[in-house]
Amino acid sequence: MKAIAYQKFGNTDVLQTVEEPKPVIRANEVLVKVKAVSINPMDWKIRKGEMKLMSGSTFPRHTGVDFAGVIEDTGAAVTNFKKGDEIFGVVKNNMKDGALAEYVAVPVTNVWKKPANISFAQAASIPIVGAAAVTALEKMGNINAKSHILVNGATGGFGMFLLQLLKQKKANVTAVASTKAVDLAKKWGADTVVDYTTENVLALQKNYDIIIDLSGKLGYTNARQIMKPKSLFLNPTPRPIEIPTSLFKNLFTGKKHLVMLSQASSKNMEVLLNAVSKGLQIEVSKVFPFTQSMEAYQYAERGGVIGKVAIEIN
Ligand SMILES: NC(=O)c1ccc[n+]([C@@H]2O[C@H](COP(=O)([O-])OP(=O)(O)OC[C@H]3O[C@@H](n4cnc5c(N)ncnc54)[C@H](OP(=O)(O)O)[C@@H]3O)[C@@H](O)[C@H]2O)c1
Incomplete structure (x- = not known):
């Protein structure tokens, strides 16, 4: 073969x-x-x-x-x-x-x-990005219409699944994407879309309960500027050093940094297949x-x- x-x-x-x-x-x-x-x-x-x-x-x-x-x-x-x-x-x-x-x-x-x-x-x-989106959702905990969530790098594979799963939870989602992806980000469930080619999300005077950085280009240090006092930064693209240091950093701040790693499993495929049957695109x-x-x-x-x-x- x-x-x-x-x-x-x-x-x-x-x-x-x-x-x-x-x-x-x-x-x-x-x-x-x-x-x-x-x-x-x-x-x-x-x-x-x-x-x-x-x-x-x-x-x-x-x-x-x-x-x-x-x-x-x-x-x-x-x-x-x-x-x-x-x-x-x-x-x-x-x-x-x-x-x-x-x-x-x-x-x-x-x-x-x-x-x-x-x-x-x-x-x-x-499998890979779907499982990652389900895992991200689990790590976010109880989210609802009052949860303000920023998805940075929202219209690649991971973001496509995550935006649509967040929509099902009725979360208030801001997506950061490039110009040509703005309409799709809205279609997939973003309430607000920031075009990173023309706007800087750090300068918009808005704070979030949860930030997930799918592009790996925002980073926790920058993201802290726009995190609420008790909030979560979810990091699916950690540098090796961030895995052991994350726990230590979290002792001294309400702005938590959490590294996430996911794996395709029957449990998360079931969630995704159910979402696909309900129209996930x-x-x-x-x-x-x-x-x-x-x-x-x-x-x-x-x-x-x-x-x-x-x-x-x-
Ligand atoms: N930890 C885990 O378990 C896990 C699982 C799956 C994936 N991942 C990781 O998660 C990341 C995302 O995966 P993916 O499959 O969605 O990758 P992807 O399809 O390449 O998506 C990355 C997105 O980031 C956007 N982006 C690029 N520069 C940006 C900037 N300066 N500001 C904001 N957004 C920007 C890209 O938009 P444009 O291309 O339009 O610029 C693209 O939509 C990858 O690094 C992947 O390895 C981790």
Whole structure:
């Protein structure tokens, strides 16, 4: 089968199309004919060697954590899926494995039934950023119409899910996005949209109960200026040093800093599938064919993407 692999850390030019044997499944695994893979920033952070502490440095490596496809074969212990089922899922080890290939083998606990009314590219866009949005919502605690929440970097994959989940909670949401994404941010549930290309959210004289920084460009030190005395800064893009220091910092201030890490699980996929059944929209703004995988990553890594970018495999 064809797969995308790389032999050293680097830019998109390290990505190569290679010929490999079809994976062999274990008793608790399913073999999936991959139809689509969505791109996440973690794909390129790993590929560039920025997450070596967690990813290790062995080669060859594969890429693409989120996928959707059709079950081709099931292991002897698998009872809840059968050949032909349409599913979406995540690879076994998101720091080492990749689904950007004709086939992928994963534990059956890593796949979920694809809703019939969404495409493979949309389904492949759910797990990583969807799970992150559900986790963010949990970390925010009890929120309601009186909660003023700022989502910085609101119209990428993570923001797309988060805005719509916050809307369901009726929170008062300010989204920070670029000009071309302003209308979609409103459609996804933002009450106010700040265009970061023309306005500085720090200068707007408004304070928030919760700030989540999805761009990683605001930062806790800046955000403190616009946080209420008792408030929360949620950080899904921590620098390694922020993980141990966050607890210590919180002892001396009501403006709490919380690092968040999420994982796709059946519990959070259930929340997302329920939201999709109620009309949550999944915007895949650009789809590339498998033969243009390198171009797909170049496109995504340039920024300016609304929602998700996906790669389709025939
Ligand atoms: N901790 C976790 O568990 C977890 C899970 C999933 C993702 N993440 C991380 O969360 C981050 C967001 O993920 P994503 O998939 O949504 O990434 P993304 O699609 O690249 O979204 C990032 C957003 O930030 C916006 N942005 C860029 N510069 C900005 C600025 N100066 N001010 C405000 N917004 C700005 C971008 O808008 P434009 O492109 O229009 O400029 C884009 O909409 C990534 O770093 C990812 O690795 C963490």
